[in-house]
Each structure stands twice: as C-alpha cells, then as structure tokens.
Amino acid sequence: MHDPLFEKLAASKKYRDVCLDTIARILTECRAKYRREKEIDKAAREKLHGITAAFMTDAEYRRALEIAVRGGELAELMECHASTRERLPLEETDAVYARLLGAPGESALDLACGLNPAYLQNRYPEMRVTGIDISGQCVRVLRALGVDARLGDLLAENAIPRERYSVALLFKILPLLGRQSAGAARRIMEAVNADKLICSFPTRSLSGRNVGMAAHYAAWMRDQLPEKWRIERTVETDNELYYVLKEKRDGEAVRSGDPHRESE
Numbered sequence: 001m002h003d004p005l006f007e008k009l010a011a012s013k014k015y016r017d018v019c020l021d022t023i024a025r026i027l028t029e030c031r032a033k034y035r036r037e038k039e040i041d042k043a044a045r046e047k048l049h050g051i052t053a054a055f056m057t058d059a060e061y062r063r064a065l066e067i068a069v070r071g072g073e074l075a076e077l078m079e080c081h082a083s084t085r086e087r088l089p090l091e092e093t094d095a096v097y098a099r100l101l102g103a104p105g106e107s108a109l110d111l112a113c114g115l116n117p118a119y120l121q122n123r124y125p126e127m128r129v130t131g132i133d134i135s136g137q138c139v140r141v142l143r144a145l146g147v148d149a150r151l152g153d154l155l156a157e158n159a160i161p162r163e164r165y166s167v168a169l170l171f172k173i174l175p176l177l178g179r180q181s182a183g184a185a186r187r188i189m190e191a192v193n194a195d196k197l198i199c200s201f202p203t204r205s206l207s208g209r210n211v212g213m214a215a216h217y218a219a220w221m222r223d224q225l226p227e228k229w230r231i232e233r234t235v236e237t238d239n240e241l242y243y244v245l246k247e248k249r250d251g252e253a254v255r256s257g258d259p260h261r262e263s264e
Contacts, residue, residue, distance in 0.1 A: 003027075005041060015048050017136030021156035023048065029180075042065045052135060055114060061137040064115065076215045081115040081138070083171065086239065093119060099235050100198055100242055105166020109194060111154060112173040114138055117147045130161065138246035155181050160191045168194040172202055172240070175220065189245075190226040197229060197245040204239045214241050 008022050009015050010036035023044075030043040056064070067073070078084035078093075087093045097119075104124045110117050113131035115138055131142055131154040136210045142149035152159040154177060170188070178185040189197065201217035214236065221243055225231070229245040236242070 005012045005037065005044075007042075009044060009048070014045075015052070017140075018048060018052055019134040019136070019151045019153045019156075021053075021153040021159070022134045025153060025155060025185070052081045053088055056080060056135070056137060061141070064141045064171065065137075065144060068118070068141045077115060077118055077141075080083070084116055084119065090213065092237075094123065096237060096242075097123065100244060101167065105195065107165045107167075109161065109165040110170040111160065111168060111188075111192075112172050113142075113149070113169070115141060116169070116171065117142050117149065118145055121145060121147055127166075130165070132159065132161075154188055155184055160188065160193075162193060165194040167198060168192045169198050171198075171200045174199055174215070174224070176199065178224070183222040186224050186226055189224070190228060195247055197247075199245065200240050202239060203236065203241050216239055 006024060006027055008026070008143055010018075010020060015023060026044050026047045030040045030047070034040045034043055059104065060080040064077055067077045067080070069100060075088060075090050078088055087096070101124075106126075107128040108117075108120055108124070108130070110129065110131045113133045114135075117131035118141075120127060127148055131139075131147055131149045132154070133139060133149070134151070134153050136151055139149040154160065154173070165227045170192075174185040174188070189199070195264075199221075201220075202214070203214045203217075209220050211260065218241075221231075225245075228248060230248050232244045232246040234241065234243050
C-alpha cells in the first residue's frame with residue numbers, strides 16, 4: 001500500500017538507516033493519536049529521534065565506522081555509543097562479563113545490541129555472536145567487523161531468531177519496550193530461545209542519582225518474569241543491575257528463595 005509519509009521518512013537523511021518496521025510501527029502509533037498529517041509527521045520524527053540520536057550521533061557513527069574499517073582499538077569503538085561508553089574502562093567491562101558469563105558458551109544473541117557485539121567478538125573470539133538492532137548504522141559498523149548483525153525491531157512480529165543460543169542479552173531495554181507496547185517485555189523474554197538470558201536495568205537516573213531504581217526493577221522483574229525462566233543470580237555494579245536467568249527444567253520452580261546477589 002502506497003504511504004507517502006512512510007516513504008518520506010524512510011528516505012530522509014535522518015531516518016533512512018532506521019529499521020523500516022520501526023518507522024511503520026511509530027507511524028501507526030502516531031496516527032492513532034493525531035489526525036492531521038503535519039501533526040503525525042512531527043510526532044513520528046520526535047519519537048524516531050528519541051530512540052536513535054540519543055545513543056549515537058551521526059558524528060559518532062562516522063567515527064565508529066572508520067575505527068571498524070581500519071581495525072582500531074576496541075575502547076575507541078565503544079566510546080562511540082552511549083550504552084557501551086558507560087561500561088568503560090575495558091577492565092570494568094571484562095570484570096562484569098566474567099561474573100555474568102563464567103565459562104562462555106558457544107553462541108550469544110544480543111538484542112537491541114548497539115555496538116556491544118563488537119566487545120563480545122573481541123573478547124570471546126570462539127563464540128558465534130548475533131546482534132539485532134533497529135539502527136542500520138550500528139548494523140553497518142558491526143558488519144564491518146565481521147559480526148552477524150541484523151536489522152530488526154523487537155516489537156515487530158518474528159524479530160527474534162528461532163535458532164538456539166547459549167546465552168541471550170537484553171541490556172537496559174525491557175522497561176522501555178513495555179512502555180511502548182503493553183506486555184511486550186514478557187512476550188520478548190518468552191520468545192528468546194537460549195539456555196540463559198541476561199537482562200539488565202539502570203540503577204541511576206540520567207542525572208546520575210540513585211533513586212531506588214534497583215528496588216523498583218527488582219519488583220518489576222518479579223511481576224514480569226515468564227514461567228520458563230528462573231533467576232539464577234543477580235549482579236549489581238555502580239550503575240546497572242543484571243539478572244542472570246536460566247531456562248527451567250520440567251517441574252523446576254521459578255525461584256527457590258532469594259537469588260544469590262553479587263555487588264561491586
């Protein structure tokens with residue numbers, strides 16, 4: 001079906017690298033709220049800007065691609081995206097992953113990945129890594145590194161691969177997805193096909209304050225955790241709370257008492 005506004009956004013300089021499913025979904029949401037085409041266009045652009053430019057600017061993208069093409073330093077690359085930048089220095093990231101993964105498995109699926117698969121590929125070269133993101137810019141950078149990176153919107157149908165992975169990652173994205181679509185966070189966790197699933201949540205506000213967010217997300221996880229997963233342990237750093245979930249065996253309880261919690 002011919003949709004001039006969709007085609008205009010998809011071809012625009014700002015949003016031509018955004019997943020088409022994302023553009024279509026946001027337009028549908030905006031059309032449910034606004035009637036005039038100009039209002040729909042403005043609202044859609046504001047939403048698209050909020051979920052793309054907030055993580056990596058055009059200048060950071062160009063720098064990241066240049067670093068990837070020339071085979072530059074991993075820390076340089078991670079500086080180019082907000083999600084990986086806040087986990088630097090590399091020594092801290094290494095320490096966190098040692099606690100999260102233990103013995104790394106054969107494969108990892110990174111959902112809403114940003115540039116994080118670059119770290120996984122660098123540190124775990126024997127691991128098969130797949131990354132999925134709505135940003136075509138992130139996908140292009142990762143592919144320049146040889147990563148299996150795919151363009152996809154987790155709120156779209158069949159966005160999550162069906163193949164089995166040793167571990168799947170959902171870092172700081174679940175509450176956002178839940179706000180965009182009721183029940184989405186639970187559906188996505190349920191759809192993941194992996195031995196383990198690691199989810200994370202921010203524990204500080206954008207201003208850097210600790211305002212009880214860890215307790216808030218602990219309650220959120222208790223409410224949203226699908227029956228197929230049990231909490232194996234939690235890991236907390238200065239600004240992030242991680243839940244390591246393990247797929248249950250038949251008859252196994254979702255939780256057995258309080259999960260073991262590790263803190264820095």
